[in-house]
Amino acid sequence: MDESRRIAGVEEVPEESTLLATLRPVDSEAVDEGEGDLGEGEDGAPEVEAVLTRAAGEVRAFRNYCQHWTDVRLDKDDGAFVRNGEVFCQKHGATFEADGGYCNFGPCEGAVLESVGVAVADDAVYLDDDAYEFVRLGPSAGKGDGSGSRIDFTGN
Ligand code: FES
Structure with a gap:
C-alpha cells in the first residue's frame, strides 16, 4: 500500500x-460549494472531509455532510453520534446505515451518503479512492472550531 494514503x-x-479525515479532491471542479465539509487548504485548493466508522464491523467512510441539508456536517470535529450500526445526523435525527450510507429514517429517508473508498491492510486503513488524495487526520482548514453553520437541537 502507498504510505501517503494511510x-x-x-x-x-x-x-x-x-x-x-481531510482529503483533497483530485478534480477541484467536482466539489459542490453547498457541501458543508468543503474547506480550503493553505494553498487555496479545496479540501473536503471524510468520516470513518467501524459501526458495521468493517471500516467504512463517507463524505462529511448530511443528505438532508448538505451544508450540515455529520461530524463537527467531536465525532458523529453512532449507535447500533447507524450514523446519526444530530440536526433532525436522520439515521444512515453504516455499511452503505443508506438513510433508513428521517427527512432524507431513501437518500445515500456519498461513499469514500477505503481499504484495510496490515491493520491500517488506506484511502482507496482515485477521486481524492489524503491530506491529514482531523478537520479541513477552518472547520475545526466545533461549530456548524446552523444550530442543532444539541446546542452545537
Ligand atoms: S440536516 Fe441532517 S437530518 Fe436534517
Whole structure:
C-alpha cells in the first residue's frame, strides 16, 4: 500500500463514533460549494472531509455532510453520534446505515451518503479512492472550531 494514503490504524477508527479525515479532491471542479465539509487548504485548493466508522464491523467512510441539508456536517470535529450500526445526523435525527450510507429514517429517508473508498491492510486503513488524495487526520482548514453553520437541537 502507498504510505501517503494511510489514514489511520484500524483500532483508531471507532465503533460508536466517527474519525474525521481531510482529503483533497483530485478534480477541484467536482466539489459542490453547498457541501458543508468543503474547506480550503493553505494553498487555496479545496479540501473536503471524510468520516470513518467501524459501526458495521468493517471500516467504512463517507463524505462529511448530511443528505438532508448538505451544508450540515455529520461530524463537527467531536465525532458523529453512532449507535447500533447507524450514523446519526444530530440536526433532525436522520439515521444512515453504516455499511452503505443508506438513510433508513428521517427527512432524507431513501437518500445515500456519498461513499469514500477505503481499504484495510496490515491493520491500517488506506484511502482507496482515485477521486481524492489524503491530506491529514482531523478537520479541513477552518472547520475545526466545533461549530456548524446552523444550530442543532444539541446546542452545537
Ligand atoms: S440536516 Fe441532517 S437530518 Fe436534517
